[in-house]
Amino acid sequence: MQKSLGETSTQKSLSLNTSTKAMRKRREILTIIGFMAPALIIYGVYVVYSIGMTFYYSLFEWSGIDNNFSFLGLDNYVRLLQDGVFWVSLGNNSLLLGASLLTQLPLGLIMALLLFSPVKGMRLFRSVYFMPFLMSTVAIGILFVFIYDGNFGLLNDLLGMVGLESLQQSWIGKESTAIWAVIATVCWQFAPFYMILFRAAIVGIPEELYEAANIDGAKPLQRFKNITLPLLMPIIITSAILSIIGSLKYFDLIYVMTMGGPNNSTELMATYMYKQTFTNFNMGYGSTVSFSMFIIAFIVTLFILIGERKRRGVE
Numbered sequence: 001m002q003k004s005l006g007e008t009s010t011q012k013s014l015s016l017n018t019s020t021k022a023m024r025k026r027r028e029i030l031t032i033i034g035f036m037a038p039a040l041i042i043y044g045v046y047v048v049y050s051i052g053m054t055f056y057y058s059l060f061e062w063s064g065i066d067n068n069f070s071f072l073g074l075d076n077y078v079r080l081l082q083d084g085v086f087w088v089s090l091g092n093n094s095l096l097l098g099a100s101l102l103t104q105l106p107l108g109l110i111m112a113l114l115l116f117s118p119v120k121g122m123r124l125f126r127s128v129y130f131m132p133f134l135m136s137t138v139a140i141g142i143l144f145v146f147i148y149d150g151n152f153g154l155l156n157d158l159l160g161m162v163g164l165e166s167l168q169q170s171w172i173g174k175e176s177t178a179i180w181a182v183i184a185t186v187c188w189q190f191a192p193f194y195m196i197l198f199r200a201a202i203v204g205i206p207e208e209l210y211e212a213a214n215i216d217g218a219k220p221l222q223r224f225k226n227i228t229l230p231l232l233m234p235i236i237i238t239s240a241i242l243s244i245i246g247s248l249k250y251f252d253l254i255y256v257m258t259m260g261g262p263n264n265s266t267e268l269m270a271t272y273m274y275k276q277t278f279t280n281f282n283m284g285y286g287s288t289v290s291f292s293m294f295i296i297a298f299i300v301t302l303f304i305l306i307g308e309r310k311r312r313g314v315e
Helices: 002-057 075-081 084-114 122-134 137-147 154-161 175-203 207-215 220-248 252-257 269-279 283-314
Strands: none
Touching: 002 283, 075 283, 084 175, 084 220, 084 269, 084 283, 122 175, 137 154, 137 175, 137 252, 175 220, 175 252, 207 220, 220 283, 252 269, 269 283
């Protein structure tokens, strides 16, 4: 009898402990949801809902300023595939993407490494390096319009001073050079951003690793190859994703400098979307271009993440 009573009390205490733990876990979950709810609501309204509505509008022919909706289904996407200007803009985005990966990231890494060199006045260099990113994009665009000017531009004056008058030209007025002039300006503006990311990552590398490498007689290039670069791979992948997404949706500097001209030679998907939506008042087709930008950026980013996971799996 006493044994059965003891077993009953033990079972009651175990049940009570289980219910108490369940209540605590439920409270923790509710607390987590409560803290995440504002961010999730904002993200849902301004990102998920907006993406869904963009796809919805892409199924219609609509000016954006009246209530005359004409359902087209996927006709806008068929038209997009046959649109030569869109393919030109996609090609220009691809050029910008490639130049960003091959220029901005290496330049950012080189500048970050230079900040750790034993040279006096590095604080001044840090400010100078970061200055382009602090400037307004509109101000940078106007500045480089004057630099690239065919008659009074600084670039042509410098070429004349060194005896290269044959290379003087209207850099953003010619179809063959306009896109490269704009890409060079974009890379100049955003390389400091990646410098800051790489510098923060380098600061986090344990100094003991470099000390051990010095004891083993490793040279600076060997230390960079075997210590710095492998430990920077996560931030390099993150920077590459940011660069790709930024390149695929870039707009402001191009619009300020060339507005997509001359003859669509600097047209990007974002500038083309803007013209279709707010200049031609074709909200349906503009939404089609916009949603296509999202799909392209999503697929490219997904491939990068899958490739990075496979790389880690191999390692």
